[in-house]
Amino acid sequence: MPAGTKFVAIPDRGGKRVGSGGATLEVLKYLHEQEEDFEGLRVLVIHSGGDSKRVPQYSALGKFFSPVPHKLPNGRNSTLFDEFMISMSSVPSRIREGMVLLSGDVLLLFNPLQIDYNNVGAAAISFKENVETGKNHGVYLNGENGNVKCCLQKKSVEVLREVGAVNELDCVDIDTGALIFSTDMMRSLYSLIATEEDYDRHVNEKTRLSLYADILYPLAEDSTLEDFYQEKPEGEFCEELTEARERVWKVLRPYRMKLLRLSPAKFIHFGTTREILALMSGGVNEYSDLGWSRLVGSSIRNNAAGYNSVLSSKASVGSDCYLEVSYVHGNSKIGDRCVLSYIDIQDRIIPDGIVLHGLKQRDGRFIVRIFGVNDNPKENLLFGRDLDELERNFDVKFWENQPHTLWSANLYAEADTIQEAVDASLELYAAVTGEKVFDRDSWNAVSHKSLCAGFNDADPDAIIAWNRRMEDLVAMDEIAKAIHNQVPVDQIGKRHLLTKIQKEWVRKRLKKADFSEKMRLHYYLGMVLDDENEIQKCFQTIQSEVLESTIKNLVYNEKSRIVSERHTVKLPLRVNWGGGWSDTPPYCNENGGTVLNVAILLNGEKPVEVTLERIDDLKVIFDSRDMDVHGEFDTIEPLQMTGDPFDPFALQKACLLACGIIPREGHELSEILKRLGDGFVMHSEVTNVPKGSGLGTSSILSAACVKAVFEFMGIAYTEEDLYSHVLAMEQIMSTGGGWQDQVGGITPGLKYITSMPGLEQKIKVTHVEIPEETKRELDERFVLIYTGQRRLARNLLRDVVGRYVGNEPDSLFALEEIQKTAALMRFELERGNVDGFAKLLDYHWELSKKVDAGSSNTLIEQIFSSIEDLIDGKLVCGAGGGGFLQVILKKGVLKQEVEEHLNNVFMDSLVCVADCRLVW
Template sequence: MIIDQYKKMKNLFLRQSYIDAWEDYQRSIRKRSFAQWDYIVLTASNEEQANAFRSQITYRQNKNVLPCKTKYLVLPDPDGKRVGSGGATLQVLRKLAEQEDIAGDFHNKRILVIHSGGDSKRVPQYSVCGKLFSPVPRELPDGRASTLFDEFLIGMAGVPSRFREGMLVLSGDVLLLFNPLQIDAQFHGAAAISMKSPVDVGKDHGVFLNNGKDYVKKFLHKQSIETLEKLGAVNTHGNVDLDTGAVLFDVNLMNALLSLVQTDGKIDAEKYARFVNEKSRISLYGDFLYPLAEDSTLEQYYKEQPEGTFCEELTECRTRIWEALHSFGMKLICLSPAEFIHFGTTRELLALLTDEIADYEYLDWKPMVFTNYKSEKKIQAAVHNALIEGTVQLADKCYVENSWLRGNTVLEKDCVISQLELKDVTVPSMVLHGVALKRENGEKRYIVRGYGIKDNPKKTLEERGSFLDGDLQSFINLNNLKTEDIWESEDHSLWKAKLYPVTDSQEKAVSWALLLHRMSSEKADEVKVAEWKSLKRYSLEESFQIADASVLVPWEENLENRILIERFLNRLRAGEHYVDSLKTFGITELDEKQFDMLMEMAEKELPFEEKIRVLYSISRSMKFMKKNFHGISYDQVEQKCFATIQQEIFKASNVNQVKKYKIAENQVKVNLPVRVNWGGGWTDTPPYCNEKGGVVLNAAILLNGQEPIEVELRKLPENHIEFASLDLDAHGVVTTAAEIQDCHNPYDSFALHKAALIACGIIPMEGEADLEKILDEMGGGFYMSTRVKGVPKGSGLGTSSILSGACVRALGKFLGTTWSDSDIYELVLNLEQIMSTGGGWQDQVGGLTGGIKYITSRPGMKQKLKVEYLDLDEDTKAELQERFALIYTGQRRLARNLLRDVVGNYIGGKKESKEALEEMKYLAVMMRYELEQGDVDAFARLLNEHWEGSKKLDTGSTNTCIDQIFASCEDLIDGKFISGAGGGGFLQVILKKGVSKDMLRARLLDVYQDSGVDVWDAEFVW
């Protein structure tokens, strides 16, 4: 019970420390005044790995997620030779001393060194990228997938504030969790950072023996439990002071170390070569720290196990080191509570990520990190920075990192996939690690390393080292191999086994790696084995040495962007508002690469409903963030969004079905009423109606006793067409089909006339056509005029669309064609798509026939309209006529982007817009019900509800003038509404019983006098 309580308290402490460390890290990024590292130095195995490290740092700098003042150095072992962690430390000190702002003086500099130059033999998938940049199963608060490097920088962000100058050295494969407030940096020489850990853990690592005064008495490396207990290293709780690999050096000790390779304060090339070489292979821990322990002796120092091998050169180096360092001491800083996490073998890694991940829940570690993957069933699998699409199946104990899995790929139990793109592949229990090799003659080269979860690459043939389903010896026996087929030296370890064929594609390399598994279990085809033998093959070691590490960051960045995009798309698919969905990409939203990917997907992959939402979201982001990409501005992307809607609807239409007609009448004139809209307005507008279906209630009315919409056609003897737009006093003659096909200019006075001829199939939409021949076959040319009489512009009474309907009806009569109302509705919809107006269908339906109409459509790109006429009793008709009034506001709404604003809010997933549109459909249904019940009062109340919903949908539907008009006659009316989109034009009211239109007119004249606000005569067309 007490142990459980301690563990709980420890976890809470470390969790809060973790949170505090992140806050410190953010301050180090934002504030130059915050204490931070002057230099962060990474060591690497070779120049290729060093370049990979530099790429990782640059990638983070470009994302502004590294401390702002810190300088970064990456130093490979010279010439790729393994010079030991001590040799690497001397190289670090030399390089730092050469920096312009240091110039040999380390005072007032805070330096962090992370030794990370190992081969990662025990976890080979990290040999190329370096264990330092191996994944940690945590998604950082800023949304990034974490790595050991990120955790080091975050965890150590608070340390610079704890000491004035010096150097902190860390081991790159150990994650240390602690609170920097625990560090007391008052020391002379060095300070070893330790933590209390069970002796059972300590026996496999280094342990410090405290002298009773918090200084290191002895350094004990991998000693038995009995020895540790005998020497007094184990306390009463069964814990030891574990060596975490973290050591602080003061400036004096740094200078003492550097003096080993200097003469008269300057680097001596001969001395430097003596200490920094592959033969001496000086160890930081065994060679530099041992002399600092209180009980250390020179005699025993010579016997300490070296990082390389015993040799005269090492003995000479140790003599010089002892002379330089033995006068210094090593303080013991014991951190408690603290946590020491060592990323060991492949098997340990897999166990940590699948079986033991819950133990680190307090650190927000989780099995699924930075991925789009969500399993339909509960499995113990882990995914890190991986995109998983299609019908991919993951079994228990699988781990996928930095990979893209597609199609019908299946991963069986105990499977690790790293740095790969797999499609339609079944992978048995094994590790598959993709490695791009340096190009040869410009050609791409790949291998895929395949080995078992339990395999230790250090183990040899002679040690019966395991390999996949068997061991190295059984692999040789089963496939009739000789040792020289696989090894070129006496070292018969898995690390040096030439097993992996070089190919020109990753796909081929995967197939060879899978063959190795079959070869290990006597299931391989002999022909394929023979082919495998004939191929050039590399070992784990060789592939590490000739790997092209420059591809790692671009690949990971590509994956990261694709995962972010998939997450973004999933949020849009779930109906989230685009503002929230864009947060997927972080505070700066889209960058250029993400923009390019999304635009390409919109063009080639995404279905219509996703494409328009992606384009709209991109346009909003670019506008808000004030970004342009490749010279493309937000309004161009927005235009593409709305053009896509029009194009998709147009594709579903029957436009371009050219027919042969004969003129049947010498003259035709069609007059139509205007309409007033009541319920469901905007639900008839694409793409809402295409996705959800529309429901509208509207009515046809005469204005001041007349039908205002007029279209006239007259036969002409000449074979040409004359157009007239009498409202605009515009007249024109066309003599070619091309002039008519040019109908997309919204400023063309005859765009409607031309579109009507195309929609009705008189003129083809595109392609060659002879107008004179067409007219000759029709029996002559004709004159076509349009006019809207006595209706102000921007009235909200649907005049533009009703005029389209009048054109189609007039052309039908003129040509002797019997079109049903449904045919005309469809032709008008096509006409409006040709004109690219982007509007809905309710206006033309409202004016083409009389009566109050309940119009519905089902979802679909091709809208099939069902029009039902309300059958009202005579008393209801009379009451509605008596109480309905139309008020002209005296103003015209100027809102060119109104349609885009409202439709954009719907496309963009604005919750209020979606809810308002659904509510409007419901209100249209209820309005019909109340009118058919004869309850005009209830109808008036529903109009008021709809008015409130319209304001939510479009705040511009009202303004101060409209509010004032309604307020001035509030006591005279029971219901109020706008015409069309509102914002000007006409208002509709339902008068209280007993209130006449004259009383309303008198009130408005009293208030507004000669301003134009007045009641107009409106009469329903039954």
């Protein structure tokens, strides 16, 4: 997560249950106290305040921090919290601002890159599920305008069909519990508690507003106030709740809730001990592609599942067992289908179907809670026996003015050691099951706690200490040798801090290091020390040195003049066929690059358009219709401020600087414009091309800007001038991109593009001539597919460059092989062998995934899989991870067949065949 991310745990008011809606208002109150306004905030709210009654071994941890069978990349064992952060980490890039809300006991597995939310009203994240599953959950009914028409909670199949919630494939839009609120809606909700009096009225144990019943209900199109009053509450019906609902209706009814239908998607419910045992004793295999495993950080040699646990050689464990942060040693024998959690077992026999969980209390004593795998602590049964009946038979008191449930029954003896507590729990089991006569005197001699009291009195520091791990240390000279010998950085041990001597060593080494060693030294230090500042210095070194070499020949052009009233440049897009990534710094600077690409039209048009127009005012105006931004500048300083990727005019400013129209520093804008012969407007637009398309739109737009400026200002240029100026723009904007995109758009047809090693890249473009018959065949067999999702190149560049700089073997091999593949592609096309080209495209796809695992994802793999029998070759466009995909059809296959296959699998999503034409 970004370094500025703030994590906060907010308890219910006064320790009383205030409902999930009340808790949401508590969050808004906290945010308002910190920021006063919600603008610009991106907030993830996870409702995780339950007691974990049905999985008591996670009560003290908090179910949200329960173990998950996954070892994280940093070597730490994962928790449900970690998995939430992983699955949700891409969401902030999909929303400009607002609040995402989730339920803390359901892990959603979906692709956040499909989220399309414009910060208006609310949005509900949904995915397709069979109606038989949907009847046991919430189902959304979609309105004609894409908003939620109504929310159907646990309705029968017949009712779901009757209201039109079931599609032709017997699927419904299921309620995942994931929601997004806009900043305006956050403000409206906050208005409910803006005063202390309003806060008291809405956030309390009696009103207990529900997020789903009280806040979502008014957002559905078909909701009515009369029906709202009758919605089942989280607490009890009361006058206070009715009045609160009336106020909630008033502030929320103006909003609507968009339905975001994502595919594919799945959820995992960590609801009961039985579900967790089923997951660990076999179900985990379904999630092996996520890196989940039956054994995580454990020393276990039989078929038991383990999480941070040890099973000694003399001990034995039965079938379908799960050891969790536990030590089983001596001659212990564990029965079948047992769960051991935070426990130490020595020379003990544990019966079948048992859960044992140890807890150290704040007073230093221990309790071990024992119950059956199938027991529900919300009920009144223990090992199948009625607790009221046992209480009468034993002639003891399990409860004192408490609900008669297993959760609140005082059954578990306090002991001085964990082994004594284990023995006490086994004595309880024997008495309850009738294996041993109950000893009332021994029972009365010690105090007992319930599942509830045991977790309330647990020592959290002891839980943390039980899990603690340490990192190894690595000497500084080993880092230098690793860099020299191309040892991957992930094979280097971790360090915490550098000593004074080590810091001095780094300073001297950096002073004499060349470009290659300097960037790698920063990167290795950053990875070894987990120091983001050092990693950033690596990328700053790349940017600054490449920028310096790129712009050294760029000068302020004092002779340019406006030569026309209006001038327009239109450019096509490009698809990359071979060599992608080899054109990207620093790889191309150290090794040179080789790329094969071709220009394309989308929807029959050249979608990139830049128009420059003279105006009478002495000002510079930027107007971007597709971005819906407009800016006017009458002073020069704002135009010279670059490097901010979130600046809506970063590209236009970089263009004027790179072309020498605006100097990098100093001067007066009015004087420059007088010399030019008036002010001007730069209109820029990319028409009908989704963001993050992978078709090179950003760099081609840069190229169009440079070309338009040169021609509008009467500046003579060559194609090589265009390439070098756009590359300078990329470095000025700090996007770190390569050079193939702008070449693909500026130069028509099929191009073979190369460069030699060096900080200053000299680009050589060769136009590839192929037979006319081959062109026709490619026109028929080439298909472009839109995935409906996007991924920002800036985000993945860091990962790809890091893998290269960190000497990751797969990355080094793939980047070298990719260049050779581009050359072989040219060879096959020149001799008219489209089948051979298609095979190379497939091989390139495998190489691309070695360069960046993020170039593919579940959606992309599913798209390719769904049309596998129709295609001979496949590759992502651009860096991948979203945008467009490209395929070569088998001979005789029609594009319509691909469209039909995709429609059958992806239904209402945005996945589709694009209208694309190769430009020869």
